[in-house]
Amino acid sequence: MAFGPRRAVQFLSAKWLLPAFALLLLAVPLLPVPEFWITQLNYIGLYSLVALGLVLLTGVAGLTSFGQAAFVGVGAYTSAYLSTQLAVSPWLALFIGLALCVVVALVLGALTLRMSGHYLPLATLAWGLSLNYTMANMEFLGKYDGILGVPALSFFGLSLADGRGMYWLIWSIALAAAVGVLRVLDSRAGRAIRALKSGTTMAEAMGISTFRYKMTVFVMAAVLAAISGWLFAHFQRTVNPSPFSLGKGIEYLFMAVLGGVSHVWGGFTGAAVVKLVEDQLQVLLPKLIGTSGNFETIVFGLVLILVLKYAPEGLWTFLGRWVPAFRRQKDWHDAQPLPARDKPQRGELVLDVQKVRKQFGGLVAVNDVSFTLRAGDIMGLLGPNGAGKSTTFNLITGVLGLTSGQVVFRGQNVAGLSSREIARRGMSRTFQHVKMIPEMTVLENVALGGYLRSSAGVTRAMLRLDREEEKRLFAEAERQLARIGMALQMNELAGNLALGPQRLMEIARALCTDPALLLLDEPAAGLRLKEKQALADVLRQLKAEGLTILLVEHDMDFVMGLVDHITVMEFGTKLMSGTPAEVQASPEVRAAYLGTEH
Numbered sequence: 337m338a339f340g341p342r343r344a345v346q347f348l349s350a351k352w353l354l355p356a357f358a359l360l361l362l363a364v365p366l367l368p369v370p371e372f373w374i375t376q377l378n379y380i381g382l383y384s385l386v387a388l389g390l391v392l393l394t395g396v397a398g399l400t401s402f403g404q405a406a407f408v409g410v411g412a413y414t415s416a417y418l419s420t421q422l423a424v425s426p427w428l429a430l431f432i433g434l435a436l437c438v439v440v441a442l443v444l445g446a447l448t449l450r451m452s453g454h455y456l457p458l459a460t461l462a463w464g465l466s467l468n469y470t471m472a473n474m475e476f477l478g479k480y481d482g483i484l485g486v487p488a489l490s491f492f493g494l495s496l497a498d499g500r501g502m503y504w505l506i507w508s509i510a511l512a513a514a515v516g517v518l519r520v521l522d523s524r525a526g527r528a529i530r531a532l533k534s535g536t537t538m539a540e541a542m543g544i545s546t547f548r549y550k551m552t553v554f555v556m557a558a559v560l561a562a563i564s565g566w567l568f569a570h571f572q573r574t575v576n577p578s579p580f581s582l583g584k585g586i587e588y589l590f591m592a593v594l595g596g597v598s599h600v601w602g603g604f605t606g607a608a609v610v611k612l613v614e615d616q617l618q619v620l621l622p623k624l625i626g627t628s629g630n631f632e633t634i635v636f637g638l639v640l641i642l643v644l645k646y647a648p649e650g651l652w653t654f655l656g657r658w659v660p661a662f663r664r665q666k667d668w669h670d671a672q673p674l675p676a677r678d679k680p681q682r683g684e685l686v687l688d689v690q691k692v693r694k695q696f697g698g699l700v701a702v703n704d705v706s707f708t709l710r711a712g713d714i715m716g717l718l719g720p721n722g723a724g725k726s727t728t729f730n731l732i733t734g735v736l737g738l739t740s741g742q743v744v745f746r747g748q749n750v751a752g753l754s755s756r757e758i759a760r761r762g763m764s765r766t767f768q769h770v771k772m773i774p775e776m777t778v779l780e781n782v783a784l785g786g787y788l789r790s791s792a793g794v795t796r797a798m799l800r801l802d803r804e805e806e807k808r809l810f811a812e813a814e815r816q817l818a819r820i821g822m823a824l825q826m827n828e829l830a831g832n833l834a835l836g837p838q839r840l841m842e843i844a845r846a847l848c849t850d851p852a853l854l855l856l857d858e859p860a861a862g863l864r865l866k867e868k869q870a871l872a873d874v875l876r877q878l879k880a881e882g883l884t885i886l887l888v889e890h891d892m893d894f895v896m897g898l899v900d901h902i903t904v905m906e907f908g909t910k911l912m913s914g915t916p917a918e919v920q921a922s923p924e925v926r927a928a929y930l931g932t933e934h
């Protein structure tokens with residue numbers, strides 16, 4: 337292959353590409369680049385910071401916000417007001433602006449982040465509008481005229497009054513922010529954040545407080561926007577409400593989506609494309625049409641439709657092909673094991689389900705069902721479709737609240753506790769419909785199970801003080817994958833696996849929590865015969881290692897050769913409990929299953 341530009345990029349390993357890119361970018365003002373282009377690049381840097389926040393919030397965590405421009409305004413107005421009216425140093429004003437922005441984000445987040453579906457984006461429209469309206473109507477903020485004469489920044493006596501000075505500051509901050517976000521995404525906290533997009537059930541079952549992480553990304557995105565606002569105020573030297581309007585908030589989201597909302601560099605790409613094309617269109621379109629107006633908005637609307645249709649991952653899809661794929665180095669050979677919990681002794685009562693009941697309105701889905709499970713045993717919860725097995729399972733694991741009854745786990749009543757609290761006590765589960773993060777590797781998905789056995793947060797990740805713990809997590813994830821015979825697939829993307837291996841991966845993730853009780857919800861559903869056999873072998877081996885397992889299944893054949901005890905349910909009630917042989921011999925069970933006469 338010829339040594340073309342693509343080859344040159346591939347030649348730089350992933351490790352060196354970013355420093356090389358950063359150096360190149362920071363060297364631009366040293367070149368004879370016209371001031372116009374420096375200004376353009378400054379705006380791209382400012383917009384990239386906001387778009388980066390949206391990548392984290394919308395692309396990674398799945399929380400759509402139209403209101404980011406308002407946070408840009410909070411950062412801009414705070415510094416503009418404090419530095420012009422109260423002669424506060426712009427650097428001190430930056431921290432005051434950020435503190436204010438964090439408080440506003442915490443209040444708005446507390447009010448809106450529990451909303452689901454389209455309510456959250458609607459709420460962001462509402463607060464985006466009201467914050468902008470507040471800025472535009474405050475006498476002391478200059479109403480619609482805004483604040484003039486905002487001082488230029490200086491850095492250790494060096495004036496940043498010109499475009500080139502601001503360029504270095506803006507791009508140093510933008511690149512540092514990108515590195516920070518990349519580091520967070522490749523960490524324990526990042527995996528928790530990435531889990532938010534596919535709903536809260538799986539993440540909570542791994543012990544992750546999904547609300548806390550929603551709040552974390554919301555505050556991070558708001559802070560990035562506020563930093564952009566602070567830079568904007570001291571770059572433009574004036575602020576007024578229009579750049580912080582709802583329209584601009586929508587434009588920021590547009591940039592992120594156009595560039596690639598799931599990729600850090602997608603945010604930068606979108607900011608660059610929108611800024612550059614917008615300027616060209618503002619000159620070109622009035623000439624073509626013969627009248628002036630915001631026609632570029634129409635063009636952008638059409639472009640967005642085309643991009644969403646042909647490259648739903650955004651323009652980064654095309655650029656990203658040039659960048660060498662990230663490959664995790666296996667550097668955890670000498671990692672210390674993660675902390676382990678005390679396990680129940682064989683034969684000890686692990687689970688005592690006492691008369692659990694669940695009513696959905698008039699329907700009694702689970703009707704006073706009781707059973708027990710001892711350490712080292714496998715129990716199968718069996719029954720035809722609609723018998724109430726999954727509901728019972730969800731009552732035990734805290735996904736659903738009980739109408740009445742008790743669930744005693746290792747001597748403690750866990751009824752009424754959240755699934756996160758129950759996970760902390762040592763119950764771990766898989767799901768009837770596999771819940772995973774398809775764009776993460778198998779190893780990373782399994783490492784999510786080690787969440788409660790580790791502690792590093794966002795700050796430690798940004799400063800890379802979490803690397804030892806990451807090694808311990810990956811060592812444990814690999815160990816659990818090896819335990820179920822999947823170590824060779826650890827670097828594959830989870831979404832590329834067939835259903836059988838995906839179900840096994842979920843078991844490895846549950847094992848990574850170091851459970852005292854493993855609960856499997858229809859693990860054989862949808863599997864082919866060979867995959868079922870492989871799964872049965874894994875479960876037998878886990879039992880031989882002393883693990884206690886509760887299994888929900890409606891596949892009789894799969895369960896019979898595997899379990900020690902069976903509880904059969906029908907129409908929400910317990911039909912019988914017994915050994916596989918007793919259950920097989922029962923005419924009631926056969927009737928329930930095969931529809932034969934009693």
Ligand SMILES: Nc1ncnc2c1ncn2[C@@H]1O[C@H](COP(=O)(O)OP(=O)(O)OP(=O)(O)O)[C@@H](O)[C@H]1O
Binds near residue numbers: 699724727
């Ligand atoms: N959230 C809910 N709201 C109302 N009814 C529900 C809800 N969840 C389950 N049900 C009803 O409760 C009954 C038991 O359902 P459940 O899913 O527990 O059965 P199952 O034995 O697990 O069946 P399957 O093997 O098909 O999953 C069904 O009649 C179902 O329609």
